[in-house]
Amino acid sequence: MENKQELIHRLKEQIIKQLKLENKRPEDIGDHDPLFVDGLGLDSIDALELIVLLQQEYNIKLRSAEEGQDVFRSIDTMADYILEHSA
Amino acid sequence: MYIQSAYAVSPQGSFNELLENPAQYRGDRLTCKEPDYSKYIDPKLIRRMSRIIKMGAAAAMECLQQAKVTMPDAITTGTAYGCLADTDQFLTRMVEFKEELLSPTAFIQSTHNTVGAQIALMLKCHHYNNTYVHRGSSFEAALMDAMGLIGEEAAQTVLVGGVDEIIEKSHAILSRFDLYKKEGSTETLIGGGTKGTMAGEGAAFFLLNGNREEGSLAKLDAVQNWYKPTVPVATLIEDFLKRNRVAAGSIDLLITGNNGDARYGGQYEALQQSVFKGIPSVTYKQFCGEYPTASAFALWMAAHILGTGQVPGVEGPAPKRILIYNNYKQQYPSLYLLSAC
Secondary structure, three states: OOOHHHHHHHHHHHHHHHOOOOOOOHHHOOOOOOOEOOOOOEOHHHHHHHHHHHHHHHOOOOOOHHHHHHHOOOHHHHHHHHHHHOO | OEEEEEEEEOOOOOHHHHHHOOOOOEEOEOOOOOOOHHHOOOHHHHOOOOHHHHHHHHHHHHHHHHHOOOOOOEEEEEOOOOOHHHHHHHHHHHHHOOOOOOOHHHHHHOOOOHHHHHHHHHHOOOOEEEEEOOHHHHHHHHHHHHHHHHHOOOOOEEEEEEEEOOOHHHHHHHHOOOOEOOOEEOOOOOOOOOOOEOEOOEEEEEEEEOOOOOOOOEEEEEEEEOOOOOOOHHHHHHHHHHHOOOOHHHOOEEEEOOOOOHHHHHHHHHHHOOOOOOOOEEEOHHHHOEOOOOHHHHHHHHHHHHHHOOEOOEOOOOOOEEEEEEEEOOOEEEEEEEEOO
C-alpha cells in the first residue's frame, strides 16, 4: 500500500473525477477541509458517490450510514479509513 | 392565450442568427449551439447536470428572464427520449460492473422528468409540474396541458417546453433504421430528392400567459394533434380550420415539418396542392433537424416571426397569422394556429 500522502493525492484526483469537480485541482482541496457544506460543498448525493468510490476503487464497504459521517469528514479521515480497512 | 416569451437552445444560436446567417450543417445531424450555462445555472449544480438538463434549464431560465416572471404557476415539459446521456451512463455501468457499484447521480437523473424537476428545484417552484413522454406528440401533450390549465384558470402563467438530445449511442441505433442521409447538407436538405433526413435536437421553452402582457410575442389561437388518424390528414386540417373559423386564404404563412426525406415529402407537397393551396410556406427542419419534439422549435420560430414581423429567408410583409403543420414519422400530425398580438 502506498504511503498516506500518496493516497491522499490519489483520493483527491478520484473525487474530482467522480464528482465532476471540473474547476478544482488536487492542490485546491485541503487535507483537513470539510467535504460537506462549508468546505468542498458536497451534498447527500455526493455522499452516495463517495460510498461507490470507496467500494469500486478500494473494495471497502461502509458498515453503516452513521459511519459515513466520520469517514467523510475530510480527505484525511477518508485516507485513514482506507488505510485501516485495506487488506 | 399568449406566448409571452420563447427561447430555444438549438442548432441556431438565436432568432437573429436565423434571420441573418443561419448556421449550416453537413453530415447526418445538427448539434445544438450551447450558451454559457454559468449565466443561468449555479456552478455547483452545473457539474452534476448532463447536457440535456443544462440545455433545458438554460432555455427555461432565459424564457422567464425575458418575460420578467420569476415564478410560473405551473411547469409542463415534453420529451420523447428524456435524459439519454444519463440513461446511457447508468445502463453502461450496470453492465460493466455487473449490476453493482452504480452511480446514484446518473440513476437519479436518467428519468424523463429530470429537466422539469430541475427547473422547479432551481426556481423553488412547488407548483404543478408534469412531464409528458408521448413519442412524437410529447411537446403537444405538454402544451395542451398548459393550455388546459390556463383555460380552466388553474394557472395564469405556465412554463412549457420541449426537449430532446442526440447522444452517440442513440444516433448509432437510429441510423440503423435508415432514417438519415449519409452525406446530408442543411442547404439542400429540403427538396433534395433523396431518402433520409438529418437528425436534430433542441430545448425550447415558452411562457404562456392567459393575458396579453407588454412584449408578448404572439397569440396562440389553437393547437390540435392526432395519433395515427384513420381519416385523411387533409380532412383533419379542413375540420381544424373550420372549427377555429379560419379560412385557408386568411393564413399568411404556413410552416411545415417536411424534413427532406423524399419518401415522405410528397405528402406535404400534396397538401400544399390541395388544402394549403395558395398559402406561402416555409420549412424549418433545415434549421433544427428531425427529432420527436422538433415542433417546439417550429413554435419558437413562429412566435418570433410574429413578434418581429420577419421570416427567415423570405422578404415581404409581416405575417399576421401562421399555421404550423408537422407530421412526425407520418403518424403524429399536429397543427398550431398563431396570430400577431
